[in-house]
Structures are given as C-alpha cells and as structure tokens.
Amino acid sequence: MPKKKLLVLAGDGIGPEVMREAGLVASWLERERGISFDITEDLVGGAAIDAFGTPLRDSTLQSAKAADAILFGSVGGPKWADQPFDNRPEVALLRLRGELDLFANLRPSIAFDPLIDASPIKPEIIRGLDVMIVRESAGGVYFGHPRGIETLEDGSQRGINTEVYTTREIERVARVAFELARKRNNHVTSVEKCNVMESGLLWKQVVTALHEREYPDVTLSHMLADNCAMQLVKKPSQFDVIVTGNLFGDLLSDLASVLPGSLGMLPSATLGARTSDGRLPGLYEPIHGSAPDIAGTGAANPLAQILSFAMLLRYSFDLEEDAALIEAAVAGVLASGLRTADIMSPGMARVGTRVMGEAVLRELDKMVASRIPA
Template sequence: MTQATNLLKVVVIGGEGIGPEVTDQSVRVLNWFIDRRHAPLQLHDAPYGAEAYREFGQILPAQTMEAVRNADAILFGATGGPDLDVLPKPVRHQGSLLRIREGLTLFANLRPIIAHAALFASAPLKAEVLEGVDFVIVRELVGAIYFGQPRGIETLPDGQRRGVNTQVYTTSEIRRVVRVAFELARTRKHRLCSVDKANVMESGVLWREEVDKLHQAEFSDVDLSHMYVDNCAMQIVRKPNQSDVIVTDNLFGDILSDCAAMAAGSLGMLPSAAIVPRDAAGRSKALYEPVHGSAPDIAGKNIANPLASIQSVAMMLRMTLGRPEDADLLERAVRHTLEAGHRTADIAGRGDTPISTFAMGDAVLASLDQIAA
C-alpha cells in the first residue's frame, strides 16, 4: 500500500462560474485513476473566489496560497464573473489568478491545439483546413502588459481620464520561456515560430533579438521562424496545420490561443498547463486549467463542456505526475468519447442531441472502463 508520505498532492480549486462544474468531472476522472490505476494521488479542495471572500474576507485566502505552494499540481476551474466584479478592485487585484501565477513563477503556459476528426463536421472551419492540426502555443505568463508598471487610470489636469499599461520584458524573462518552447520543439517536429510585433514595439524588437541569440547559441538544430502577431492570427484560421510550436508574449498568447480554439472546435476543448522548469526527476510543478473562462451566462445549467478540464488532467498525468501511459489512456478515452458521438452544446452539430456536463463526464469514464478492460 502506498504510504501517505509518497502521495502526490493535487490541490483542486473550482473557482467561479462553470469552473466548479467542469472541475468536478476532472476530479471524477482523477479518482478513476486513483481507484483503477493506483495513481498515488491525494486530492485537496481549497477555497477561492467570491465564496471564499464571504467566509474569509479574501478571494485568495492565505491557507489556499499555502496549499498551492506545497502542492505537486494544481487543478483550477475558472475565475471571473459578476460575483467577483462587485468586490472592491484592490480585493480583486490581490486575489486574482495572476497573483497565483506570479507567486509560483509559473512563467510558461502550454496550450495544445488538436483538431479531432470526429468534430470536423461541427467545427467553424472547413474540414480540409483542419486535417492534421496539432500544434502548441507557448505563452509567456508572468510578464509584459499584464504585470508591467506603471499602470492605472488617472485624471488629467483638463479633466480627461487616461488609462496606462506598460509592456515590458527583460532578457531573462524572454529567454526562460523561449527555452521551454525550443525544448518542446525538439520533442516534436523541430520547428518553432516566434510571434511578436517587432515592427512597431521596442519590446518586440528585444524579444526577436533574444530569440535569435538563444537559437544561435543553443538550439541551432531547431528550424526557427518569426511572424508578426496579426499575420499569425490570420494563419491560424487560414492554415492551422502549418504550425508546430508557437512562442509569444503574454498578451499575444492570450489572444492567439482563443483564436486557435476555432481549429479545435470550441474553447471547451482547449486544456492548458502553466509550468516552471522541470526538477531533477524530470517533473514540472504546474497549474492545470481549461483555457475557457467562467462563462457566467451558462453557470449552474449543467451544459458546459468539461473536456478542456479533463484534457488538462491528461497534461497533469504526463508532465507533473510522471504517468505518461495514463495520460495516453485518458487522451484515447476522450477521442473514443467523441467518436462515439457524445457532444455538449458547444461542439454539437446539426442533428446532434447535446448532453450535460455530468453526462460527458460519465461518457469519458465509460470510455476509460472500456479501453482499460
């Protein structure tokens, strides 16, 4: 029997909106691996969001931040929505998801984009455009305009108001995330596209120069290209199968990955991992979450797609928990579920009958049982 001291700690934070609903299905999947595959995991719920504020006076209570610091992995649902919007701005700022990312130095965000053939008929893009789509966006996550100073809204002497945000990067911030992208490219097709706006932004000039220097010094075996972000957005919907690994800054990565959801069929299909460098054992502590937001308009209706969250669990199994065979098994189960015709509303096509969030969880668990039998 596995000793408690050897169990890997997974902190579960449902968050706001549809976050708890989709995360509940991922917890069911994790418990399947604990029960059926003897995964040495220990799951802990941690308070976060408006409910935590009502109970503890903080969106991100100290005990939750302590739990995530001590965890091997964090499974996060979603943040944002009307319950948080009514809270004072300083409270929201201190408890935001950005603070967790910054506090843990989760500087690299991996967002895989895969087009499942079973969804071609209902996808927004043409089937011939989606054939062979399998790429990863690596987004810098704790720098640039989301964190740069100065920032704020001020009133000018003439009465006008001015909003200020600062786009700023240092050499080390650029190099550490680009190194992750180069190393990832080495495990795939040895192709990396760096995306910036160097034609109008000094931070983009620095970004491109540092990418080139790192390429020449350490990764000359990888085929490197550069692209402006506006062109990249067009290429992702025009010919998404030309991409392998894309690396870009915080703001551009946020926008491009949502754009790339059209190649996967829905935001409800996109998992992600926010990571730090691997340790001596080859594992990487990370926060795993679906790319989609809290979707307050459908929260509580049991209709959200949990597959992005469930596929985030597959990333967790592979990257942090060191269980690549289990990750492969879960990814096969998701494909099997889609091939069997199970659809939530966001990925349903003409003639499909959408199923609930919970029913999609049931379907994935049934696929796991069938494949593992």
C-alpha cells in the first residue's frame, strides 16, 4: 500500500496538544493496521506569524497542494488581536480553502449515548442523533460581489453583501450530499429560502434537476431555512443529510453542533472535487477552536481532533473500516466513564488530554485483540 501524504498543521492554542493525541492514533494505525503515512508538519496561523510574519507561507501552501489530505488543529487567539485584518491567523484557513478549492464543508452532529445528558435537548429527542450538514463553503453571500461599505450623498453609510450562486456551484455541493446519503440513510434535505430569494429559487431548481437526472434512488425533500432551524431542535431524527448554502449552513451547523452538548466532541471536513487520479482533497479539523484560555493546562478534549482524523481516513483515504474502528474506540472510552472537563458530569472520572488520548489507544488495542482468535 503506497504511503498516504498527510500534512499536519497543529496551529495555535490547544491545537498542538490535541494534535499530539491524533498523531499517536496515526502511529497506532501504522503499527497495528499496516497503513503507511508520509507526514509533513508545518506552522500555521499565529504560530507562523510569530516565526515568519505571515499566517500561511507559500511553501506551506505548496505542501498542502501536494498532500493527499490536511489534518488541521486550530488558529487564533488574543495574542494576535492587533494584527492587520489581512494578516490574522484565521486568514491561513481561508486561504487554504480558497487555493485548494475546498467547497463542501461537512459537519456531523452525533449524540454519543454516554453523553446524552450533556445535551440541552430532552434525551428522548436527541437520542440516536446522527445528522450530516453539507455547507457550501466557497460561494454565496460571503464571497459575492458587489460588497463593501459605501458613503451616501447625505453622509450616511450603506453596507452591501451579495448572495450569488451559479448552477455549477450548486451542483457540485449537491453531488457531495447525494453521494454521502447513498452511504448513510439515503435521504437529502435541501435547504434555502426560495420564498423570498431568487438565489434560493435557483438552488431548489438546480438540486431538483440534478436529483432527477443522477440520483433518483435518493429521497430528496426541500425545506425553508427558518423551518429547518426549528425542526433541528424539535425533531432532529427526521434528518439524514442536509445540504445548504454558505450563510444558512453557517447558522444551521452551529445550531446542530450544540445539540450533542459539547463542541469538544465534534469534527468537521471541507472537501474539494475528486481529481482525475482519484484523490479527494480535504481539510479536516475540530470545530472547537484554539481555546487559548486552557492552552498548556493539559485539560483540552482531544476527541474531536481524533474524530476529525477518522473523517480523513473515511473520505480522503477510503479507509472506512479504520475510521469506524476509531469512532467505536471513542464511544468505548466514553462508555467507560472517562471525561475531560468540557464533558464532565457527576459520577464520571475527570481526566486530561493525554490520559484521554491514551485511553483511546487502549480501547483500540482491546478491540483489535478481541477480533483475533485465541
């Protein structure tokens, strides 16, 4: 099996701490499962600003383009608050997505049974939650033109942002959603505001036509964005894959991330188009951010970073069995009662970053051993 080219960008805050635990899982896979990684590490975000004066060097960008996938930690923090707007740590992430044309952001929202009481939603509503939100992440109102702030003749000002989508942009992200649904519960909900926005009407028309042409085997339903927000709280079990534009995806994925009860548990992926040689470029990261207030304390939850690595294995490397193995190990550790501070509850055992990571490795060892005949 050829080596998988993996670029690791740990970033700032708790990024290096949680990335260390994901790296140990990668080492375990090499040792126990025979998966070979060609790993390159580099600085990004605030760490790169401190070292080189820029959040993303051109050489790092070239490494990203040459990699099969990118495992990203987190960037940002108050230390770099005075940086010019175009040199903020977060610019590194935006530039990576833009330069690599990563247009489909995947945000799973999964409720682990051992953490069911951590959710702000009633257990009977949230139990079994497994929703995938596919957010178009390269277009829409965040990137449309015209945009800006202009001064009017009377001296007042006007802010302008433009919602723009083309047929191509809608089709390519909808294809990602349909393909994902085929591997899950075969249901896509397309979300827009076709009742008040022409871009939403085009979105609905294009998704419907693509479904009829290429994915008639997948169940397709349509929902207005405001109703979707309500339904995610009221009855999230009705959803399998939700596909939507950049703005609504931003809002709905944040709402869905609260349902399981902890941001420290949630991974994400941003994917591009499959290349002619079969590669699926992607950037994988936890959604919890750099958490500078706990950086260096050893209290960070590494599970979202580890689960992001599992997503990387599944989507960019087509290693479904290994991804599922890691996810099952995380579930097993939670079932054993171990908790980091962010998911702590009465009667559980509070542990730090390294102990939680070590527990995942022990659970992987147990699971593999149980599959081998005595």
